[in-house]
Amino acid sequence: MKTINVAIADDQVLFRKGMISIINSFENIQIILEVDNGKALIEAIEVAEVKPDIVLLDLSMPELNGVDTTKILHQHFPEIKIIILSVYSEDRFVTHLMELGVNAYLFKNVEPAEVEKAIWAVIEKDFYFNEAFLTAMKNRLTGKKHRLLIQDDIPSTLTQRELDVLDLICKQYTAQEIANKLFISVRTVDGHRNNLLEKTGMRNTAGLVVFSIKNNLLDPSTLL
Numbered sequence: 001m002k003t004i005n006v007a008i009a010d011d012q013v014l015f016r017k018g019m020i021s022i023i024n025s026f027e028n029i030q031i032i033l034e035v036d037n038g039k040a041l042i043e044a045i046e047v048a049e050v051k052p053d054i055v056l057l058d059l060s061m062p063e064l065n066g067v068d069t070t071k072i073l074h075q076h077f078p079e080i081k082i083i084i085l086s087v088y089s090e091d092r093f094v095t096h097l098m099e100l101g102v103n104a105y106l107f108k109n110v111e112p113a114e115v116e117k118a119i120w121a122v123i124e125k126d127f128y129f130n131e132a133f134l135t136a137m138k139n140r141l142t143g144k145k146h147r148l149l150i151q152d153d154i155p156s157t158l159t160q161r162e163l164d165v166l167d168l169i170c171k172q173y174t175a176q177e178i179a180n181k182l183f184i185s186v187r188t189v190d191g192h193r194n195n196l197l198e199k200t201g202m203r204n205t206a207g208l209v210v211f212s213i214k215n216n217l218l219d220p221s222t223l224l
Contacts, residue, residue, distance in 0.1 A: 007033035007052035009041040011061045022112045038064030059086040081122045094136035098210050101203030104128040126205035165192040170209050170218045
């Protein structure tokens with residue numbers, strides 16, 4: 001089994017060192033890079049011979065914060081997955097980061113087992129949503145001042161097969177599992193996924209799930 005390479009960017013030294021110790025104890029997961037801010041992270045990845053598969057990213061850092069670092073990573077290293085580790089639990093932070101294209105959003109008080117679960121889920125399924133995120137989504141959707149508006153009439157432009165693929169993506173099936181269920185090739189699944197990303201304007205699979213929730217194509221409670 002391939003070892004998952006992880007980078008961590010967090011300016012809280014004790015937290016960062018603790019996370020490194022915890023993550024290095026996970027089977028087939030290792031920390032290959034640690035920095036204390038987003039600018040140092042980008043610079044380190046640029047010169048690294050081995051790129052990380054996943055970046056664990058704090059939101060509040062000097063030099064370059066988590067939001068701006070996320071944008072740069074998407075632009076220059078789109079293949080790297082991003083898991084936010086943050087003390088901010090406000091709904092607006094959670095949903096905004098997911099819409100920017102991060103693959104998971106974890107609060108810093110989660111158990112180590114959930115960090116391991118999130119890392120594997122992001123690698124295998126491209127996203128990990130926990131109860132805290134889904135609660136934030138529901139709060140934003142039901143709040144009087146929420147900004148999660150239905151996006152024009154995009155769902156009507158999706159073909160039935162694209163809707164089928166989207167439904168299975170939201171149910172957290174892998175590309176291979178979707179291919180098996182729909183009796184199509186993995187390459188065809190990837191093609192439908194790319195079409196969905198282009199039509200919806202989302203950045204990744206996590207964004208497709210957010211899109212489905214916002215457009216009433218998915219009940220958030222079914223993800224738990």
